[in-house]
Amino acid sequence: MKYILFLSVLFILFLNKTDAQVIKSVDAFFSPSKLTEVGVYYYPEQWNRNQWDRDLKHIADMGYDFTHFAEFAWTMMEPTEGEFDFKWLDEALEIAAKNNLKVVMCTPSATPPAWMCTKYPEILVKNFTLTTMQMGSRQQGSWSSLKYRNFVSKIVVEMAKRYGDDKRVCGWQIDNEPSHYWVDDFSDGAQNRFIEWLKVKYLTIGELNKTWGNQFWSQNYQTFDQVKIPNSYQLIAQSNPHAVLDFKRFQAQECASFISMQAEILRKFITTKQYVTTNYIHFCDQTQPDLNKDLDFVSYTIYPVGGLDEGYGEQGFRTGNSCRIGFANDYFRNITGNTGVFEIQPGQVNWGPKYNPLLYPGAVRMWIWHIIAGGNKFVCSYRFRQPLYGVEQYHHGIMLPDGITPSQGGKEYLQVMEELKKVRKLSDEKAATPDKLIKRNTAVLFNMDNHWETNNQRQTAQWSYEKHFYKYYDVFKKMGLPVSFIQEDANFSHYPFLIAPAYQLLDSALVKRWEKYVTEGGNLILTCRTGQKDRNAHLWEGKYSAPITDLIGANVKNYDALPDHYKALVSFKNKNYEWNNWGDILEAHKNTEVLAAYANQFYKDQAAIVSKKIGKGSITYIGVDTDEGILELDVLREIYLKAGISTESYPEGLIVEWRNGLWYAVNYSTNEVELKLPLNSTIIIGNKLLKQTDVLIWKE
Numbered sequence: 207m208k209y210i211l212f213l214s215v216l217f218i219l220f221l222n223k224t225d226a227q228v229i230k231s232v233d234a235f236f237s238p239s240k241l242t243e244v245g246v247y248y249y250p251e252q253w254n255r256n257q258w259d260r261d262l263k264h265i266a267d268m269g270y271d272f273t274h275f276a277e278f279a280w281t282m283m284e285p286t287e288g289e290f291d292f293k294w295l296d297e298a299l300e301i302a303a304k305n306n307l308k309v310v311m312c313t314p315s316a317t318p319p320a321w322m323c324t325k326y327p328e329i330l331v332k333n334f335t336l337t338t339m340q341m342g343s344r345q346q347g348s349w350s351s352l353k354y355r356n357f358v359s360k361i362v363v364e365m366a367k368r369y370g371d372d373k374r375v376c377g378w379q380i381d382n383e384p385s386h387y388w389v390d391d392f393s394d395g396a397q398n399r400f401i402e403w404l405k406v407k408y409l410t411i412g413e414l415n416k417t418w419g420n421q422f423w424s425q426n427y428q429t430f431d432q433v434k435i436p437n438s439y440q441l442i443a444q445s446n447p448h449a450v451l452d453f454k455r456f457q458a459q460e461c462a463s464f465i466s467m468q469a470e471i472l473r474k475f476i477t478t479k480q481y482v483t484t485n486y487i488h489f490c491d492q493t494q495p496d497l498n499k500d501l502d503f504v505s506y507t508i509y510p511v512g513g514l515d516e517g518y519g520e521q522g523f524r525t526g527n528s529c530r531i532g533f534a535n536d537y538f539r540n541i542t543g544n545t546g547v548f549e550i551q552p553g554q555v556n557w558g559p560k561y562n563p564l565l566y567p568g569a570v571r572m573w574i575w576h577i578i579a580g581g582n583k584f585v586c587s588y589r590f591r592q593p594l595y596g597v598e599q600y601h602h603g604i605m606l607p608d609g610i611t612p613s614q615g616g617k618e619y620l621q622v623m624e625e626l627k628k629v630r631k632l633s634d635e636k637a638a639t640p641d642k643l644i645k646r647n648t649a650v651l652f653n654m655d656n657h658w659e660t661n662n663q664r665q666t667a668q669w670s671y672e673k674h675f676y677k678y679y680d681v682f683k684k685m686g687l688p689v690s691f692i693q694e695d696a697n698f699s700h701y702p703f704l705i706a707p708a709y710q711l712l713d714s715a716l717v718k719r720w721e722k723y724v725t726e727g728g729n730l731i732l733t734c735r736t737g738q739k740d741r742n743a744h745l746w747e748g749k750y751s752a753p754i755t756d757l758i759g760a761n762v763k764n765y766d767a768l769p770d771h772y773k774a775l776v777s778f779k780n781k782n783y784e785w786n787n788w789g790d791i792l793e794a795h796k797n798t799e800v801l802a803a804y805a806n807q808f809y810k811d812q813a814a815i816v817s818k819k820i821g822k823g824s825i826t827y828i829g830v831d832t833d834e835g836i837l838e839l840d841v842l843r844e845i846y847l848k849a850g851i852s853t854e855s856y857p858e859g860l861i862v863e864w865r866n867g868l869w870y871a872v873n874y875s876t877n878e879v880e881l882k883l884p885l886n887s888t889i890i891i892g893n894k895l896l897k898q899t900d901v902l903i904w905k906e
Contacts, residue, residue, distance in 0.1 A: 233544075235377060235481045235502065236583040238635040241866065244574075244623055245272040245310065245586035246604055247549075250298035251282045252593060257609060258301050264610070265590060266305035269623035273302055274548075274586060277312035277382045278344065280361060281319035290364050299374055308376040310586075311369050313468050315358045316382040318347045322357060329354035331386055332393040334439045343597075345386050349457075349464040350395035358464075362471045370475035377481035379548060380468045383507050384461050385490045391457065392435050401430050403456045417742050418448040447663055451743050454491065454658040462497035469501055485548035488534050489672045494654045496541045496693055503542040503583075506534045507549035510573055511565055513558030518859035519876025524566035525899055528861050528874045529676040531573060532683060535580030537652065537691040546584035547577050552615030553602025562600070568899030571618035572872045575901045578626075579863035579870035587619060625891055629868065629903060632890060637867030640906075645851050648687045649701035650678075651694065656710050659743050660735060666767035668787045671708060677835040678707050678733070681842055683861055686854030698723040702851070705731040710738050717753045724757075725821030729849050731842070732758065733828045734765075734788045751790075758827040759798030759818040764791045766807070775805035776814045776830050776837065779844075783837040790829030792816055801841060802830070815841060824849065860896070871902040 236243055246265055250258050265273055276283065276295060284290050302309050323330060323341035329351045331339045339346040347354045369375045408414040411427050420426045425446065427433055436445035436453055469482045476482070481502040486495040488506060495504050510526030511517075517526050538545040552570055554562050577585045592603035592613070604616035612620065657671045664670075682689050690701070694716060698704055704723060709732065717737075724730050737751035746752040750762040768774055768786035775782045776789070782805050792813035794800050802815035817826040826845055828838065846853050856862060859875025873879050873896040880895045884906050892902035 239630065241626065241630050241633045242578045242582055243271040243584040245274060245584060246270050247274045247586065247589040249278065250275065251279045251294065253591065258298055261590065261609065262301045262307060263305050266307050268620055270307065272308035272310055272376060274310045275299070275312065277314060277379065278317045280314035280317050283314065284319065284361055287321055292368055303374040309374055310377050310379055311365065311375045312379040313362050313365065313381060315347065315468065317344045318354065326353055328395065330393065331389060331391045333389050334392060334437055336392055348391050348393045348395050349460040350391060350393060350399045352395065355464070355467060358468065359471060362468050366472050366475035370472070370480065371477055375480055377483065378472055378476065380465050380482065380484040383485060383487050384465060384493060385487055386492050388491050390492065392437060397435055399460065400435055400453065400456050401433055404433060404452070405430055418446055419744065448743050450662050451655065451659055457492045458494035458497060458654065461493045465498050466500050488537055489657065495538065499542055501542065503544050503546070504538055505546045505548045506538045508534050508547060509551050509555060511551070511563065511569065512555045513561040513563065518874050521566055521876045521898060522874065524563050525569045525572070525874045527676065528683065528859060529679045531576045532580065532861060533676065533679050535577065535582065536689045539581055540690050540692055544581070544583050546582045548586045549588040550577070550585065552587045552604050552619065553613050554600065556598055556600035566899055567614065568618065570615040571622050572899040572901055574622045575870060576861060576872050579865055581865055629890060632868060632905060634867040640864060642852065643688050643864060645702060646687045646853065647701050648682060648703040648705065649690050649692045649696070649698065651704065651706040651709060652691045653694065656708055660708055660710050666787065668770055674708050674831065678705065678838060681835055681839045684839060684856050684858065685842065685846070686856060686862055698728060699726065703729045703731070706736060707733045709736040711741050711743060712737055712753065713741055714753055717757055721757055721820065724823035724825050727822035729823055729845060730825045731828065731845065734790050734831050758816060758825055759795045760813060760816045760827065761793040762790050763793050765789060766791065774807050776802050777805040778802035778815065778837060778840060783832060785830050785832040787831040787833065789814060792829050801844070867905065869904050869906060871896060873898060873900050
């Protein structure tokens, strides 16, 4: 019963924020005149005490605004159960204040100490093999363990009592990268709380059986206690997809409630001048950052280069894909109105899955300016000193291992902080957004359910919801579009263009809202796989994607996915494009325009992309998915052109943004780019010819 009561309250917390939860504007914590504040992580507990004064003075002398303490220091703050020691942290805080450095204090819930892990193994995560995660890393504490939550609450209370009214502390970061790092939790605590979560959601076992389609393969349950967390490792065949979707939802809510629990404790003790945030990783399978709108703002972690992708051009692997920072800027900013970056690499990392390349000179500087241009209120580098021991020995810092010599990334931070002085003087937070950007304003509808569902039932190894999103985001940036990621409760009418990529799960209420949006003059763009299922991930008892058939003016007759080595063709405006990921085969209704058709296969000449006018607006359905994104770029150009909206033609890897009256351009690509600026433009930093990692800032 206590589980049900707790979870019921939790659901109310997420769905109906109370008036008592006053979330202040981020401008109350960060001065608009600073544009973006700059910080760096420092771990006093990892260095000799006789180096603290030197290091913190060096941080201040370099121009940093703040530093960051205690996120991984639980064992130093509570060396034995119930015995707390903050003297060392008090001393480090005093040294920071002496050097006019603000301090972000962090709760240490990512690193439970050895005494806890040994004495109370029930606090630990179990992975899919049911192996208990051991002490020796981080994020091994289970969000679902009530024992662990109790320990976390105690340390947070102690910290909040001690530093909640401390003027030297500017804010609080809860946990660090809450995620379990893509490891699902199969612990006893998670199992028990998942069952209680299901009881709250479904009320009766019959309703769960119906929603999960448990008549299939004789999976009907008689009681909730028979339900197990879906685990393919323990099954002959695939897990029930409806169970998987619910478990993903459960885990995300567990994580969010774990963060909210700490935020509620902090707010009982801290002053209104201290902010509360956490730093999420986007597209992490166990989290849903937009559930934590109860924070003052949600911040993020980003590592553009770690052997994750090839970037743009021959040396692109040294600068990364611009979509990583760009997507995070536009996604996290719209959760709570503003955001910041708590972790970005200052050099090589040590955890790349295949290789860890040296960064291209200027990459760190370019990333920081991309973050600033994206509207972030702060950027914080991880970390000040390269560690001499531990897992991250090969993770570069602002300083080389000697602690006194700036690394290449450190030198680039110094350069940015000097440049910031100039840019701050010219930045105007009251500047009006240029009219051409207002007309191009594009919203992207985002829901983690679609990420979880399509990636669980890919139907082709080539499908990646994340890559699908990045491809379209890359198209937007080539067209010079301002982008906002929104949830379904947003007002669609604020945006002249709305795109819902691979929006597989929906209901009639959303379709009606889309139709109203288009009728009143909006331009809606849907992509492949949209509308295939209802909110419970059931196929419709009718035609494929039945609820959107009338809206898009076409039937989805079938869909195809091809071998990764096989390229088929689709034709748009007498030009052929290759595809092989996914193709919805469409049958256009009367008065629906066929923009593109398949150019070969046995369904040659059948529609792949359709468009129609409804009222004052338009609806376009892009049913085919390509690797290169050239088709998608050409189609979107056509859509905006038909709407009478001009767009840009920026080359691959070039990002151009506007913020507070200034224009920013950064070049991720190996290829040089020359920008044509309007007459009478004033260049503030850089040159019109941008080489790889170059930055250009100008005023029109």
